[in-house]
Amino acid sequence: MPIINRIAGFHNEMIEWRHDIHSNPELAYQEKKTAKKVAALLKDFGVDEVVEGIGGTGVVGVIKNGEGKKVALRADMDALPIREANQCDHVSNNDGVMHACGHDGHTTMLLGAAKYLAETRKFKGQVILVFQPAEEGFAGAKAMIDDGLFEKFPADSIYGMHNMPGLETGHLRVAPGPMMAAADNFDIKISGKGAHGAMPEDSIDPIVCGSALVQAIQSLVSRNSDPKKTLVVSVTKFNSGHAYNVIPDYAELSGTIRYFDQETGKFIRKKFPKIVEDLCATYGAKAEVDYKEGYPPTINENTSSEFALKVAKEVAGSNASDQQMPMMGSEDFSYFLQEKPGAYAWIGNGNSASLHNPSYDFNDDNLPIGASFLARIAENKLL
Ligand SMILES: [Zn+2]
Ligand SMILES: [Zn+2]
Known part of the structure; x- marks a missing residue:
């Protein structure tokens, strides 16, 4: 079965929902209008239970059909603090806020699946529709x-x-294993001793120490971590000093650490502060390290991923594959995958601007494909 005919039949309606959500983008935990719209539509479709305000502005809908398993389908609703550069009719009405990651499209695809599933109920059990807030970093x-x-x-x-x-x-990709990386961040404050720029012998120079540190922490990747495992350590901020002739007394560095597996995460959380503190100590400086654990890696469970691939092939034919496309970005769907078996898929957006770009827009051609994929996941899972 390719795209579900009934879903293709209300493609225009989905485009209207998507454009309305796109015109009214809302930032993390402020998705009030979006949540209201989602809840109102779900009720309109005849979804049996609609609960608002879960995790702030999250919405959950449940479609029930007798006894059976329970499958959850998830979409994200939040937009980004970006000023939209598009000129289209559905351009953002909320200046400086924009759906630049396509969460308007994700929400609409799940609404499309919900409308179809509530109407047809060709499954046994429950479909739990999860519309989450604040995917973008919160x-x-x-x-x-x-x-x-x-x-x-x-x-x-x-x-x-x-x-x-x-x-x-409309191409679908779903593979077992890592889909998105973990994203940890760090702040380091190096305390040294200030002095006249011409008299370095009186100083403990935090800039020289910090420069050595930028080099030294790369050895975490090149010498300490298993070369078969992905690890990125990037220093992205280095601030210190204010004058030509003054050696400052402190420097501040920040950056990000990305990896795909939890073992690497455990190792880096232990090793990173130690390397920083020890290196600074050799310069006589003191380091304070604030290591901030971020989103975990998004890891597809094997059986769920094989199942999702089968469904993807049903919907998209040869446009579906399990070609591995792990990305170094991160995604909070990872928290759901820590709780439940499941899988996360990509749907091609064609030749559009990249995610988080002011010229990005979700491709409306995807709406019936994505909605069919989600609907068929539910129907196949709840036989
Ligand atoms: Zn994003
Ligand atoms: Zn996103």
Whole structure:
């Protein structure tokens, strides 16, 4: 079965929802209008239970059809603090805020699946529709879990998807293992001793120490970590000093650390502060390290991923594959995958501007494909 005919039949309606959400973008945990719209549509479709305010502005809908398994399908609703550069009719009405990651499209695809599933109910069990807030850096998925999402709605598995510019429109990719990286951040303050710029013998120079540190922490990647495992350590800020002739007394460095597996994460959290502190000590400086654990890696569970690939092939034929496309970006769907077996898929957005670019727009041709994929996941899972 390719795209579900009934879903293709209301493609224009989905485009209207998507454009309305795109015109009214809202930042993390402020998705009030979006959540209201989602809840109103779900009720309109005849979804049996609609609960608002989970994890802040999250919305959950449940479509029930007798006894059986429970599958969760997830979309994200938040936009980004970006001024939109597009000239289209559905351009953002909220200046400086924009759906530049396609979450308007993700929300609409899940709404499309919900409308079809509530109408046809060709499954046994429950479909749990999860519309989460705050994916962009503010862990809305975790907020929903901490607010009792899976106690109130005990799903057996969970599936989600994200659009991908550069991959052909409507192509689906889902593979076992890592899809997105973990994203930890760090701040380091090096305290030295200030002095006259011409009299370095009186100083403990935090700039020289910091420069050595930038080099030394690369050895975490090149000499300490298993070369078969991906690890990125980037220093992205280095601030110090204010005058030509003054050696400052401190320097501040910040950056990001990305990896795909939890073992590497454990290792780096232990090793990173030690390398920083020891290196600074050899210069006589003192280091304070604030290591901030971020989103975990997004790892698809094997069986769920094989199942999702089968469904993807049903919907998209030879445009579906399990070609590995791990990205070094991060995604808070990872928190759901720590709780439940499931999988996360890519859907091609064609030749669009990249994600988080002011000229990006979600490709409306994807709406019936993505909605069919999600709907068929539910129907196949709940036989
Ligand atoms: Zn994004
Ligand atoms: Zn996104």
